[in-house]
Amino acid sequence: MDFDEVLNNRRSVRLYKNKIVERIKIYKIIQAGILAPSAGNLQSWNFILVDDTEVKNQIVTAAMQQDWMFNSQIIVICSNPENTKKFYGLRGEALYTVQDCAAAIENMLLEATNLGLGSCWIGAFDEKAISRILKLPDNIRPQAIITIGYSDETPAMPRRYNLDGFVFHDEYGKRIIDEGFGVIELSQKSKKVNKGGLFDKFKLKWKKQ
Ligand SMILES: Cc1cc2nc3c(=O)[nH]c(=O)nc-3n(C[C@H](O)[C@H](O)[C@H](O)COP(=O)(O)O)c2cc1C
Numbered sequence: 001m002d003f004d005e006v007l008n009n010r011r012s013v014r015l016y017k018n019k020i021v022e023r024i025k026i027y028k029i030i031q032a033g034i035l036a037p038s039a040g041n042l043q044s045w046n047f048i049l050v051d052d053t054e055v056k057n058q059i060v061t062a063a064m065q066q067d068w069m070f071n072s073q074i075i076v077i078c079s080n081p082e083n084t085k086k087f088y089g090l091r092g093e094a095l096y097t098v099q100d101c102a103a104a105i106e107n108m109l110l111e112a113t114n115l116g117l118g119s120c121w122i123g124a125f126d127e128k129a130i131s132r133i134l135k136l137p138d139n140i141r142p143q144a145i146i147t148i149g150y151s152d153e154t155p156a157m158p159r160r161y162n163l164d165g166f167v168f169h170d171e172y173g174k175r176i177i178d179e180g181f182g183v184i185e186l187s188q189k190s191k192k193v194n195k196g197g198l199f200d201k202f203k204l205k206w207k208k209q
Contacts, residue, residue: 001113001114006110006113006114007110008157009113010109010110010112010119011118011154011155011157012119012120012121012155013118013119013149013151013153013155014066014068014120014153014155015068015151015152015153016068016118016149016150016151017071017150017152019149021072021073021117021148021149021150025117025148026049026075026148028111028115029075029108029111029115029148030047030075030108031111032107032108032110032111033045033047033105033107033108033111034104035107036100036104036106037100037103038096038100038104039084039087039092039096039097039099039100040083040088040096042083042084042087042092042096042100043100044079044081044082044083044084044097044100044101045077045078045079045080045097045100045104046077046078046079046080046140047075047077048075048076048134049073049074050073050074050075050076055134056074058133059074059076059125059130059133059134059145061129062125062126062129062130063122063124063125063126063145064124064125064126066122069120069122069145069147071149072120072147072148072149073147073149074145074146074147075145075146075148076130076134076144076145077101077104077108077143077145077146078101078134078140078141078142078143079097079098079100079101079140079141080097080140081093081097081139081141082139084096084097097141097143098143101143101144102144105121105143105146108146109121112148117148117149117150117151118149118150118151118153119146119147119148119149120146120147121145122144122145122146123144123145125145127141127142130142130145164178
């Protein structure tokens with residue numbers, strides 16, 4: 001798959017085949033996570049593979065009973081602020097560790113797509129419960145859970161807002177007419193597109209500066 005295909009094909013998958021993902025692929029996905037940039041290259045992350053059925057059950061319950069998760073390989077991505085805090089203080093602890101983990105997670109989801117696997121980023125969970133279930137030390141924080149599996153659905157791409165709604169020039173809120181906007185149509189490549197939602201309500205008021 002070329003890179004644009006990977007970017008466009010990655011979808012949040014919430015229905016998986018009853019087929020175990022080969023361990024080598026799981027480690028390849030984690031390796032992709034470790035290739036992400038991190039503040040000072042301190043790599044403030046840990047990855048916890050959840051294999052035990054009972055632990056998995058508890059994780060699913062702590063993740064607001066999103067039962068579909070059960071049929072996947074669950075990986076919990078935790079931040080480990082030990083070194084980042086030493087080097088960068090509060091900013092390192094509170095911000096860089098979160099960003100390190102988010103960068104790793106996105107790399108992992110893209111690698112899963114590249115390997116022909118479905119994945120989903122899970123943020124809705126009871127943090128205290130996850131920490132207890134996984135016996136996390138006090139300073140280790142679960143940032144996200146991801147699910148990996150053989151997809152049993154082909155979700156349509158949820159619509160994205162137009163690029164021009166997010167981009168400002170030189171100062172917050174300042175928009176200009178820029179011919180480059182017409183060229184970038186990444187989110188519109190998919191023919192199957194969900195209708196409705198915020199996208200359709202969003203009306204950009206062009207203001208020629
Ligand atoms: C921080 C974060 C938390 C998320 N939490 C959940 C979740 O708990 N459950 C879920 O089904 N999807 C979750 N998602 C997936 C989003 O719903 C999904 O990325 C979004 O709807 C766009 O769809 P796409 O990933 O197919 O492009 C989360 C995504 C992010 C980035």
